[in-house]
Amino acid sequence: MILRNATLPDGARHDVEIRDGRIAAFLPASHREPGVAVLPALVDGHIHLDKTLLGLPWVPNMAAGNRVADRIEAERKVRAARTVPESRTGANLVRQVVASGTLHMRSHVDIDNQLGLRNLHEILEVREQFRDLVTIQIVAFPQSGILRAPGTADLLDAAIAEGADLVGGLDPVGIDGDLDGHLDAIFAIAERRGVGIDIHLHDGGEGGIAQLTAIAERAASAGLQGKVAVSHAFALGSVPTDAAARTADRLARAGVAIMSHGPGGAAIPPLKLLREHGVEVFGGSDNIRDAWSPFGNGDMLERAMLIGYRANFRHDDELAFALDMVTGAAARVLGVTPYGIAIDAPADLVVVEADSLAEAVATRPRRKLVIKAGRVVARDGVLIS
Amino acid sequence: MILRNATLPDGARHDVEIRDGRIAAFLPASHREPGVAVLPALVDGHIHLDKTLLGLPWVPNMAAGNRVADRIEAERKVRAARTVPESRTGANLVRQVVASGTLHMRSHVDIDNQLGLRNLHEILEVREQFRDLVTIQIVAFPQSGILRAPGTADLLDAAIAEGADLVGGLDPVGIDGDLDGHLDAIFAIAERRGVGIDIHLHDGGEGGIAQLTAIAERAASAGLQGKVAVSHAFALGSVPTDAAARTADRLARAGVAIMSHGPGGAAIPPLKLLREHGVEVFGGSDNIRDAWSPFGNGDMLERAMLIGYRANFRHDDELAFALDMVTGAAARVLGVTPYGIAIDAPADLVVVEADSLAEAVATRPRRKLVIKAGRVVARDGVLIS
Numbered sequence: 001m002i003l004r005n006a007t008l009p010d011g012a013r014h015d016v017e018i019r020d021g022r023i024a025a026f027l028p029a030s031h032r033e034p035g036v037a038v039l040p041a042l043v044d045g046h047i048h049l050d051k052t053l054l055g056l057p058w059v060p061n062m063a064a065g066n067r068v069a070d071r072i073e074a075e076r077k078v079r080a081a082r083t084v085p086e087s088r089t090g091a092n093l094v095r096q097v098v099a100s101g102t103l104h105m106r107s108h109v110d111i112d113n114q115l116g117l118r119n120l121h122e123i124l125e126v127r128e129q130f131r132d133l134v135t136i137q138i139v140a141f142p143q144s145g146i147l148r149a150p151g152t153a154d155l156l157d158a159a160i161a162e163g164a165d166l167v168g169g170l171d172p173v174g175i176d177g178d179l180d181g182h183l184d185a186i187f188a189i190a191e192r193r194g195v196g197i198d199i200h201l202h203d204g205g206e207g208g209i210a211q212l213t214a215i216a217e218r219a220a221s222a223g224l225q226g227k228v229a230v231s232h233a234f235a236l237g238s239v240p241t242d243a244a245a246r247t248a249d250r251l252a253r254a255g256v257a258i259m260s261h262g263p264g265g266a267a268i269p270p271l272k273l274l275r276e277h278g279v280e281v282f283g284g285s286d287n288i289r290d291a292w293s294p295f296g297n298g299d300m301l302e303r304a305m306l307i308g309y310r311a312n313f314r315h316d317d318e319l320a321f322a323l324d325m326v327t328g329a330a331a332r333v334l335g336v337t338p339y340g341i342a343i344d345a346p347a348d349l350v351v352v353e354a355d356s357l358a359e360a361v362a363t364r365p366r367r368k369l370v371i372k373a374g375r376v377v378a379r380d381g382v383l384i385s
Numbered sequence: 386m387i388l389r390n391a392t393l394p395d396g397a398r399h400d401v402e403i404r405d406g407r408i409a410a411f412l413p414a415s416h417r418e419p420g421v422a423v424l425p426a427l428v429d430g431h432i433h434l435d436k437t438l439l440g441l442p443w444v445p446n447m448a449a450g451n452r453v454a455d456r457i458e459a460e461r462k463v464r465a466a467r468t469v470p471e472s473r474t475g476a477n478l479v480r481q482v483v484a485s486g487t488l489h490m491r492s493h494v495d496i497d498n499q500l501g502l503r504n505l506h507e508i509l510e511v512r513e514q515f516r517d518l519v520t521i522q523i524v525a526f527p528q529s530g531i532l533r534a535p536g537t538a539d540l541l542d543a544a545i546a547e548g549a550d551l552v553g554g555l556d557p558v559g560i561d562g563d564l565d566g567h568l569d570a571i572f573a574i575a576e577r578r579g580v581g582i583d584i585h586l587h588d589g590g591e592g593g594i595a596q597l598t599a600i601a602e603r604a605a606s607a608g609l610q611g612k613v614a615v616s617h618a619f620a621l622g623s624v625p626t627d628a629a630a631r632t633a634d635r636l637a638r639a640g641v642a643i644m645s646h647g648p649g650g651a652a653i654p655p656l657k658l659l660r661e662h663g664v665e666v667f668g669g670s671d672n673i674r675d676a677w678s679p680f681g682n683g684d685m686l687e688r689a690m691l692i693g694y695r696a697n698f699r700h701d702d703e704l705a706f707a708l709d710m711v712t713g714a715a716a717r718v719l720g721v722t723p724y725g726i727a728i729d730a731p732a733d734l735v736v737v738e739a740d741s742l743a744e745a746v747a748t749r750p751r752r753k754l755v756i757k758a759g760r761v762v763a764r765d766g767v768l769i770s
Contacts, residue, residue, distance in 0.1 A: 295690060
């Protein structure tokens with residue numbers, strides 16, 4: 001296969017030859033219209049495959065309030081009323097996101113003392129079903145807390161034993177009421193099982209900053225640099241710049257990455273400042289048509305646009321930064337390797353009609369082709385079954 | 386034509402009979418799959434037809450900073466380099482938005498002492514070109530200020546004489562440095578010419594509130610209730626709730642409407658609070674691929690989603706509120722009448738595959754049909770020429 005008149009992420013224009021599942025050569029561009037932009041496979045650094053209701057009839061959101069605890073409660077009711085297993089809806093979502101160009105994702109999966117490992121088993125099934133198509137990392141996510149839901153720590157450990165790739169966490173103070181207790185449990189599992197960590201942190205202000213600082217300290221002392229991420233970290237966007245900068249330095253030294261989905265109502269972390277201070281920032285979808293949010297669709301070009309829109313990005317290099325959050329940066333955090341567009345790399349590519357990366361982020365054109373290992377797996381936004 | 390198995394905005398399910406350009410009857414639903422949602426024509430309460438670069442090769446944003454003044458300056462350079470008239474790019478945008486369901490819009494058009502009435506003439510041409518397809522209201526918009534750009538007041542007045550429908554304004558304090566001077570000029574033209582007003586207000590905090598209060602006072606004393614709008618009004622989202630509520634009461638008593646596009650970085654006004662206090666809130670696209678922002682596409686379902694996302698709307702009735710901002714509420718502000726889905730009303734409709742309004746806002750399905758006066762003008766997102 002040859003992709004003609006293709007603009008690559010570095011701005012170079014080539015015909016791209018694909019052979020035996022790999023990028024074989026960059027040839028002189030044939031200047032045939034319409035030109036296309038060729039992107040590396042999109043990466044979703046934060047998805048919830050077990051939460052989505054995609055494919056089911058519309059379920060109105062019934063959360064009684066806006067607090068995390070309200071949404072946890074609303075979700076319990078929605079879960080109890082489900083008649084279709086999470087493996088089905090999770091598969092619906094995987095198909096949808098692959099068709100929009102996502103070939104690697106990190107999915108948090110809810111673990112608590114009521115669910116047990118049920119959701120994990122459902123998503124392990126999904127991972128197996130799509131193992132030739134897409135990378136699915138699984139985070140064992142204590143959605144109901146750890147200390148306030150006794151037995152959860154053991155379940156998280158068991159989840160890792162059964163195939164979850166990372167141990168998760170959630171608002172050690174705001175939900176679990178015990179910073180050290182929550183982090184003790186998580187880091188113990190991480191060290192015992194030799195896995196990484198990805199903690200949801202919604203808690204804002206100085207309280208959130210204190211938790212970020214504690215996480216950074218533990219990551220450093222446990223030698224887990226490059227293995228720990230904090231998702232959301234709204235606190236970084238809700239304190240003065242100097243406090244954010246000091247925290248950024250701590251995070252960078254400890255090799256802690258920050259995931260942002262470009263939140264709707266909450267404060268967005270100062271992404272450029274974080275990057276300037278050496279913190280890896282990466283993007284993810286977060287909720288997609290589930291009990292937490294009616295919004296979201298898993299389209300990572302749209303997500304890059306939303307992140308850029310919320311971060312007040314306008315310049316081409318800023319849009320490229322937003323795209324990097326859902327490509328190269330996310331791939332680095334997830335440890336996807338090899339990754340990227342280079343001779344001999346796997347031909348995992350997304351082809352869109354656009355003159356440039358910036359235009360692709362702003363206009364989010366239909367995905368002409370999604371290519372996995374040199375094989376077209378989706379055309380014009382439709383999965384080839 | 387009969388639209389079968391259609392869910393209407395009120396939730397009722399019917400087959401909708403269209404005859405002689407009007408909605409003729411609501412028949413029993415034929416329960417044929419797939420069901421569709423039928424929406425009234427979408428309304429864009431705030432667009433800039435003369436700014437867009439749609440259809441041109443990508444123009445990287447080169448603003449030197451984030452202030453309004455920086456963006457005005459950057460735009461001057463982009464304008465000077467244009468080789469394609471605004472009537473062409475404006476027409477490109479009209480075609481794009483009609484294909485996504487917009488049949489009524491209020492476009493601000495830049496007027497200043499360098500441009501003269503040039504942009505107005507370009508957009509009057511566009512309005513004439515599409516007069517059988519779409520309603521285009523024109524606001525004579527002093528993008529460079531009034532007092533700081535001498536001669537602009539007379540140009541605004543001349544613009545009304547030549548066909549602009551409303552007189553605009555811009556940050557009386559933040560840009561023009563003279564609250565009373567700026568408002569004197571605008572209200573004088575409005576009263577002399579018998580037209581309404583739509584003022585851009587970016588200025589935040591207490592300063593912005595003071596300007597909103599002044600606008601409300603003048604609207605009331607000039608008897609212009611229902612004829613004055615303020616676009617953006619970020620200040621309402623950047624002061625404590627009690628201050629916002631007091632200002633909301635003043636705006637409501639003065640019949641001043643508020644336009645929000647669900648801003649990316651700026652503070653979103655408290656939309657539900659405004660509505661609860663009797664203020665009409667309506668939606669618009671604002672910038673679409675222009676020198677101010679690379680983002681935007683004029684899709685008002687997407688815009689409703691963005692507004693809802695930024696306003697932290699989750700419940701079905703909140704999504705319906707977001708949709709109302711780009712349908713009924715915007716139609717009321719623009720004075721579009723008749724409007725809406727009722728027997729004998731013009732068949733100006735948008736048909737999407739969705740179970741409900743809420744689902745349509747969240748998922749923004751392709752526009753199966755856009756119907757104007759009973760005639761299909763767009764199918765599957767493509768304009769029928």
